Structure formats: structure tokens, C-alpha cells
Amino acid sequence: MWSEEGMEFHAGTVEDVRFVVAHMPVEVKNGFVYGAVPWSNFSHAYGPGSDVPDLLEQARTGDERSSNEALSKLSGRLLQQGTSSAAGALAIPFLVRIVVALPFHRAGILRVIAGLARRQYFGDGSRTGLLRAARADDQIVFEPSGYLANWSVQAAREALAADAGLLLPLLGDPDPEVRQASAYALAAVPNRPASVADCLSARFQDEEDPAVRACLVLAIGQLAWEERHPDTIDQMCAWWQDYNQPAEVRVCAALTWLCLTDGPAPDNLRAFLELSITDDLAALLESIPWLDHIVDGGLRRCLDQMFYPEKYPHFTTELD
Template structure:
């Protein structure tokens, strides 16, 4: 495919299949994997093919300017840039084809201690690397990073490719992310857990780092996020022993309540067993309004619903129907 042909035709893809573009320079997975390290580290944004891909409002040609403004020393300038990126590249849960190209740069911005809104920057990168919950907190969906069923974005591009490309970008830059597990900002540590769990590779290395942080972590929301990140990686990459580890955590009365409850949610998603009576009893004994308030802010739970923990438990324990607050573009 020559440079003159580098225009994605969604009607052509609809008729003949996306395989037409697989492996070409219109396959965002190939483009992201081909970004050199010096381009990422040096923020050489002009070296990236932004306009070849799109977001909710059209071409991605405006993305590099917003990334540049996101690095501004002026907090208001950076805040507005982050809002614009959130509203376009992952508009209402739809991952645009340009979104994966932002991930390496978002990770490096978040790694800068002087940057504005670092937890939100990581959250944006994580949103590019996973499907939206849309009210689903069931045992089969809660720890699911993406779907195998083909779904397209606003421009007709295969969103599955975009999410896969973002996950690959996370795996490629694990060295940028792992130090953030020890960041002084608990919000950054929480968001780091959420994005590390999406990585398409390096699962053993990431899991070891999460376990090590859990031993010393003192913030309940971060502890819960560490548990769920380990479980999500274990589910996605079939890491042996993850379910047994989660069960041992929720059954251990010496562990903090936030760890036990998050481990119970994790275990329910890792096995097909009926809900045991002792798990129900454990949850009844541990759940308080205060704990629910803490866990409702954990990303996995927050993205289910505003009342995420209650809604999630109702789905996992009682087979309640998922609640939706807006139309699900994945359906």
C-alpha cells in the first residue's frame, strides 16, 4: 500500500473485511508498535501519523497540539487539554483509532512529577486500553479488559484493534509505569494499577511488582486496586494460582476489610463455583457505609456505576441484571 493509498475506507472494510488493512500502515497496532523509543521519550510528536487515524470528532490531526498543552506549566491550560482529549479520543467510552497513539506520551506525562492531573492522565490511557463497563459488574464482565466480538468506533474503524494497540503500548512501556506504584500520590498509584492490568504482556513481571507493593501499601483504595489488578492479569493471562490466592485473602481474618472484599470480588470472577455461604457471611460482616465509600472510588467499581459496589455485589451474588445509564456502543 503506497502513501497515496493511506486512507481508511470504512465502507470498503465493511464489505471486504478489516483484513484488507491488517499489518499495513492503516493498522494502528502496526503503527503504535513502530514508534521508536526516541520519539516517545523526546515527545517528537511530528514523527507520528496522527491524521491517519481519528476520534469522535474527525481526524486526529489536533491531538499533538492537545498533548503539548497537556504538558504546560499552566494548570488551567493542562486541565482544558486533558478535558478535550477525554472528550474526543475516548468519547463516551468509544475508543477512537487515534487513541493508542496517545498512550506512550500520556504515560510519560504522568511519570513527570510536575505534570498536571497525573492520575487523570493515566486514567485516560487506561480508558484507551479497555472496554467500558456500561453498568456491567457481573462475574463474567467485571475483570474483562476487552471483547472478542468486533465493534467499531464513530468513524467505522475496528475498535478491537485500537484497544489491542493501546494494551500493546502499555506492555511496551512497563518500565515507565512500574515506578509509579511507589508514587507519593495515592491517586497515581491507584490509576497505575488500573492501567497495568490492561497490559498485553509482561504479566509475570507486573504481577510480582503488584504483590510487592501490596505488602507495604497503607491506603485502602490502592490496596483494593492492587488486588483487582493482580486478579485481572491472572484472568487475562491464565496465571496459575490466582484464584487460590484471592480465596486465601478474603478468607483471612487478619487482612484489612478492603483487601478481603476486593479479593472476594476477584475470586468470584476467577471461578465458576456457586457463591459459598462463608463468602456471603464474610461480606455481611465486613461491609459498612464507610468501606463502600472507599471502594466506590476504585476504578473497576467506579466504572460500573455511581453506586458501584452495591450494584456489583447485587450482580455477582444475586444475578441481578446489569444497570445501564446510557446506550452501550458495544451492543
């Protein structure tokens, strides 16, 4: 890569998973025509992706136990320890259709989809990291196979964007775990499409489950992160200062506002967060996807990273 054309080595060819995903016909995706996809050209944590089609089909057509076994294997191979893979990006169009059709395992599948469309960020609750899906363009990261992880995450996000409309109805699923995971997955869609942003906002108005409300706030914020969308910044500022909003909404809005803005945290915001986070609220928020990976302190560790970034140079340096 370095000796030839850097990041553009093999870009736009059949060796580029972004190219392959972008040119996957809808008939292939809808018909589960696995044979039309060059799985063996791309790898996961345990080798070539040629074993992925059989596992996808077992997940799609098996009984609940058999499907769960296949999904467990897929998660371990495509998203090993939170690290995305090129084979995982190829699998997203099929996983999206499986999660829509299956009556079980939906939350777990959505978490896999969301993980594939994000950089590996376990433990990172910093202002520059909590809502960040992709790495900087000039930061090259490789998968265990040697493939360019930047391309895999980008391909996964684009695959998710192409089929986001299939997932939007799951924001109203009867299972709150599915609603949480749907918001988490949709938040990784790039370029803040209006259809996704509007549906997340509409769902927020009707949502009654506290954990799902928290997820929706963070999802709305994450969609706006790359462009620092000014309307979202204003909305988050209004929410965290609104005494009529429940605590989980105000706290997540404050976290999101910190992620969307630069400069020191205002004294009144810091005071609000320090006074508002009870053990019960911390336990609630540490169960949601954005915060459950922050070990040794969860929500309070997240705040420590945001207020004292100098203590966590391995996060701030990585994303500068």
C-alpha cells in the first residue's frame, strides 16, 4: 500500500469492498443470492469469508436454536472483539433482511450490524469518540487479515445507508431492546439522511421507555456529529436545560452537546451532570449500546474522559 498509492491502492476495483458493496444488485440482496458475492476475496477474523453464506442461510431459515448458533458464529467471526471486517460489510445487506424477517434475535443482529458500521471504540467515551463512527481519513488501520479497516467500516456504513428504510419500522418494535438497537444501528448511517433523522425525532416524541429515549437522543446526536449540524446542537442545548425532560434525556442531551461542540464545558453543565447522575440513572444508561462498552466506571468514566481528556491521551491522540 505505502509503496504504490497509499490509501488508493486498488480503490474502485473488485479488491475494494466499498466498490463491491456499492455494486451489489438489489435482486441479489432481496433474493439472498449469495453466490453472486465474492466472499472468498474478503476475510473476517478467522480467515476468508467463504463460510459466511452458509451461516447467513442457517440464521435465516433455521429454527430459533439453530439460528442463534449461526448468529453467534457470525458475530464472533465478522465482529471479533468489536473489530469490523470486510466480510462483515458484505454481510450487512443480508443481515438487514434477516433481522426484518426473523421473529427472534432481532436486537442481537442489530447490534452486530451497528458494530460493523463503526470503528473499534471499546472504552472510548471521550468528546471526540463517543459519537464517532469512522476514523479520520488520514488514519490507516488494518484488520487482523491485513485488509484496510477504514474501507470495511465505510463499506458497512454505505450498505446500511442503502437499506436504512428497511430498518426504520423497527424503531416501533414492541421489544424495547429492539428499539434501542435499531436506533444504535441507524445512527451509523453517514451523511445524515433526512428520512432517518426525521424518524428518530418522531419516535422520540412517542417513546415511553427511558432507556430507548436515551438511545434516541444519542442517535440523533450521532447522525449530526460529522457535520456538527447546528439545529441538533441547539436542540441538545435546549433539552439538557429543560426541567420538564426526564433525567435520562437531559443527561444524554448534555453528553451529546459536549460531543458536538468544542471548548471547555460550561460550569452550569458540569454542575448539572455532577448533581444529576444517581446510581440508578448510571445503571440505566450503562446498559445502552453507546455506554455499555465503557468499563471500570461506565457513565462516570465517560464524564471523566470528557472533562479531563489529558488523563486519556490514548483516545484524544488517536482521533486528533
